[in-house]
Amino acid sequence: MKINKKRKRHSISNDNKYINGKDLDEPEQINRKNLKVNNNIKDDNQFSKMEDISKVDNKRISHKKSNDSSKNSREKKNGSDLIKFRKNLPIWQERNNLVQAVKKNETIIIMGEMGSGKSTQTPQFLVEFGLISSKKGVIAITQPRRVAAISLASRVSQEFGTQLGQKVGYSVRFDDKSSHSTIIKYLTDGMLLRELLSDPLLLKYSIVILDEAHERTMRTDILFGMVKRAQEIRKNKSNQEDKNYEPLKIIIMSATLDAEKFARYFNTSTILKIPGRQFPVTINYASEPQSDYLDAALTTTMQIHMDQPKGDILVFLPGQEDIEILEKLINDYGTSLPPDKLKVITCLLFAALPTEQQTKVFDPVPPGTRKIILATNIAETSITIRGVQYVVDTAKCKIRKFNPRIGMESLSIENISKNSADQRMGRAGREASGVCYRLFTKDEYNRMEKDTEPEIKRCNLAPIILLLKALGIDDVLGFDYLDAPSRTLLKRALEQLFILKALDSQGRITELGKKMAEFPLEPAYAKVLIVSQEMSCTREAIEIVSLLSVESIFFSPQDQREHASEMKKKFISPFGDLITFLNVLRSYEVQKGNSEWCHQNFINRRNMKHVIEVRKQLIQLCTRMGIPTNSSCGNEYEIVLKCILCGFFRNSAILQPTNNYRTIFSNQNVNIHPSSTLFNKKVEAVMYTELVLTTKPYMKNVSAIQSNWLSDTAPNIQK
Numbered sequence: 207m208k209i210n211k212k213r214k215r216h217s218i219s220n221d222n223k224y225i226n227g228k229d230l231d232e233p234e235q236i237n238r239k240n241l242k243v244n245n246n247i248k249d250d251n252q253f254s255k256m257e258d259i260s261k262v263d264n265k266r267i268s269h270k271k272s273n274d275s276s277k278n279s280r281e282k283k284n285g286s287d288l289i290k291f292r293k294n295l296p297i298w299q300e301r302n303n304l305v306q307a308v309k310k311n312e313t314i315i316i317m318g319e320m321g322s323g324k325s326t327q328t329p330q331f332l333v334e335f336g337l338i339s340s341k342k343g344v345i346a347i348t349q350p351r352r353v354a355a356i357s358l359a360s361r362v363s364q365e366f367g368t369q370l371g372q373k374v375g376y377s378v379r380f381d382d383k384s385s386h387s388t389i390i391k392y393l394t395d396g397m398l399l400r401e402l403l404s405d406p407l408l409l410k411y412s413i414v415i416l417d418e419a420h421e422r423t424m425r426t427d428i429l430f431g432m433v434k435r436a437q438e439i440r441k442n443k444s445n446q447e448d449k450n451y452e453p454l455k456i457i458i459m460s461a462t463l464d465a466e467k468f469a470r471y472f473n474t475s476t477i478l479k480i481p482g483r484q485f486p487v488t489i490n491y492a493s494e495p496q497s498d499y500l501d502a503a504l505t506t507t508m509q510i511h512m513d514q515p516k517g518d519i520l521v522f523l524p525g526q527e528d529i530e531i532l533e534k535l536i537n538d539y540g541t542s543l544p545p546d547k548l549k550v551i552t553c554l555l556f557a558a559l560p561t562e563q564q565t566k567v568f569d570p571v572p573p574g575t576r577k578i579i580l581a582t583n584i585a586e587t588s589i590t591i592r593g594v595q596y597v598v599d600t601a602k603c604k605i606r607k608f609n610p611r612i613g614m615e616s617l618s619i620e621n622i623s624k625n626s627a628d629q630r631m632g633r634a635g636r637e638a639s640g641v642c643y644r645l646f647t648k649d650e651y652n653r654m655e656k657d658t659e660p661e662i663k664r665c666n667l668a669p670i671i672l673l674l675k676a677l678g679i680d681d682v683l684g685f686d687y688l689d690a691p692s693r694t695l696l697k698r699a700l701e702q703l704f705i706l707k708a709l710d711s712q713g714r715i716t717e718l719g720k721k722m723a724e725f726p727l728e729p730a731y732a733k734v735l736i737v738s739q740e741m742s743c744t745r746e747a748i749e750i751v752s753l754l755s756v757e758s759i760f761f762s763p764q765d766q767r768e769h770a771s772e773m774k775k776k777f778i779s780p781f782g783d784l785i786t787f788l789n790v791l792r793s794y795e796v797q798k799g800n801s802e803w804c805h806q807n808f809i810n811r812r813n814m815k816h817v818i819e820v821r822k823q824l825i826q827l828c829t830r831m832g833i834p835t836n837s838s839c840g841n842e843y844e845i846v847l848k849c850i851l852c853g854f855f856r857n858s859a860i861l862q863p864t865n866n867y868r869t870i871f872s873n874q875n876v877n878i879h880p881s882s883t884l885f886n887k888k889v890e891a892v893m894y895t896e897l898v899l900t901t902k903p904y905m906k907n908v909s910a911i912q913s914n915w916l917s918d919t920a921p922n923i924q925k
């Protein structure tokens with residue numbers, strides 16, 4: 207297979223920075239004309255460069271055999287098939303031990319091989335052995351991602367033989383499918399944290415299962431401390447024979463965690479190991495390092511398609527941009543397949559996709575078709591996508607980091623850890639044997655870090671500190687962290703919240719802070735929405751927050767950049783990017799999202815649909831919070847920008863006599879990014895939502911403001 211490598215590649219070094227989940231770099235668009243797949247795959251066989259692990263190191267991950275043939279396991283299972291299926295899971299043999307361990311201990315740790323049945327079976331065993339009754343309290347089982355919570359709840363409700371939302375349900379942001387009769391509730395870690403706001407001791411649960419604990423998201427780390435605290439308080443109360451309090455059991459689960467460390471933290475010595483998985487996965491490593499992960503992913507995927515028997519393919523990529531490029535290439539390629547080959551259908555899975563589009567990856571495809579799923583690491587843990595037999599792993603992911611010194615957040619493409627690579631491999635071999643194609647060498651694997659650094663050690667802590675304060679944890683420095691964050695990170699978060707007036711000068715949460723904490727949004731965005739009420743511009747504020755929830759509402763292919771920027775001109779506002787985005791949204795609605803119009807105007811239709819969805823959810827949220835969502839500012843954009851400034855005044859810069867912009871907060875020289883509508887324009891002051899470090903520090907999403915607005919909105923700014 208030949209791929210024209212003339213195109214400009216993404217740098218995957220540290221200078222490829224992102225901020226707030228978006229590309230910080232001017233996106234290096236691929237010249238798609240230059241990037242072609244030659245159908246004659248076998249002529250230039252990528253796998254001549256890949257070693258078959260079965261030949262070179264015989265590392266087959268295979269333990270327990272199942273009697274199910276792959277054909278049978280693919281068939282839709284009715285009740286008795288599902289029971290048979292459950293009995294074949296490795297965890298089934300351990301169910302007595304598991305239940306006894308939970309009965310005897312306050313906390314246990316379950317370390318089980320991927321696919322052994324932890325996430326689906328553990329809560330069912332607890333119910334089946336009578337440990338749960340809705341009187342005593344039900345089971346909460348957390349997942350780091352909503353797609354996992356939803357798909358696990360669907361599967362378990364099927365196995366349980368009830369409708370989703372009844373005995374088995376889920377709760378994720380903006381979507382709750384649980385009821386009074388729910389006894390097993392899958393929920394994201396963020397949702398359980400939110401429940402703590404109204405139920406600080408989690409009294410409606412008698413068992414909390416923290417699944418995929420190795421992921422170490424910031425929210426999971428805070429949950430560890432909060433759940434442990436709730437357990438201690440409940441234990442003390444029930445020891446004092448207070449009938450209102452039942453003890454709380456905690457179960458920590460993962461295939462790839464440091465069990466000893468968790469055992470020490472949770473004061474337990476009960477670690478249950480579940481050996482074995484149902485089906486083997488063969489691992490193929492690249493025989494030499496791949497200089498271009500996207501080319502390697504395309505080549506490998508197409509080679510599997512041409513050479514390997516049917517079975518769906520799951521490809522791991524670092525982000526939306528790469529996913530969309532590969533989607534286009536595979537679809538182009540799919541149109542020229544020989545008639546005797548399976549057709550291909552691509553499905554995408556990344557965080558910014560609306561839930562109903564994310565869950566499309568689980569839909570079956572027509573016969574004679576191979577599904578190719580292009581996913582970020584959100585497909586890495588927990589989920590089973592039926593039919594996936596091949597995993598292609600680029601070893602890349604986006605890592606978010608916060609530099610507390612200059613207050614800048616970045617998101618860069620980096621290598622994953624060994625544990626991540628193993629989790630990715632574990633998405634195959636769940637219904638039949640599978641193959642994992644690692645686009646890196648065995649040596650590279652050996653050199654990978656064991657674990658990804660926990661978010662709490664590298665991210666902006668402001669959202670989580672606000673939540674802790676709202677939960678009544680005043681001493682955030684002394685909180686019982688599994689791994690304590692650095693003091694600099696903590697100090698910066700406290701400072702940020704003080705400046706937003708979410709905390710007072712003593713570090714106590716204010717009424718405004720309490721209200722902000724109720725929004726499942728970053729503090730700055732929550733503040734904008736709250737303030738918008740008194741400024742009568744809630745509608746516009748919601749729309750701008752929604753427009754900022756996607757990487758970009760425009761696309762500009764490298765070979766059509768000039769044309770694209772010409773087409774963009776009609777939307778441009780002298781107020782800068784945010785109001786320009788609003789203009790695009792207005793036109794998009796007039797055009798009813800017409801795809802031809804989007805195409806002609808270089809508008810990213812998929813992202814616009816997401817914007818509309820987020821807007822709908824924010825309108826519901828504000829209504830629930832008692833904030834009227836109408837506006838009477840009559841398109842007075844100065845008012846709208848002043849409102850945004852209330853959340854983002856930390857991100858403002860003043861034009862200097864030298865014609866440079868200097869940030870008011872960290873006093874550094876910054877530049878307007880070339881993609882901004884204000885590029886090369888000189889205005890007295892600007893506000894931005896992202897700061898990007900590439901060749902220079904660049905501001906993105908820039909708006910023109912007046913410097914006197916700053917003293918009105920931010921009287922307590924400290925340099």
Ligand SMILES: Nc1ncnc2c1ncn2[C@@H]1O[C@H](COP(=O)(O)OP(=O)(O)OP(=O)(O)O)[C@@H](O)[C@H]1O
Pocket residue numbers: 295318319320321322323324325326327357358361460461484587588589590592632635636637
């Ligand atoms: N949504 C689903 N559809 C079909 N089969 C499923 C589904 N979810 C789980 N399974 C089956 O149940 C098995 C056990 O899944 P489960 O998620 O409980 O394993 P696990 O041990 O938690 O895995 P991991 O550590 O990878 O999350 C899977 O290997 C798969 O065969």
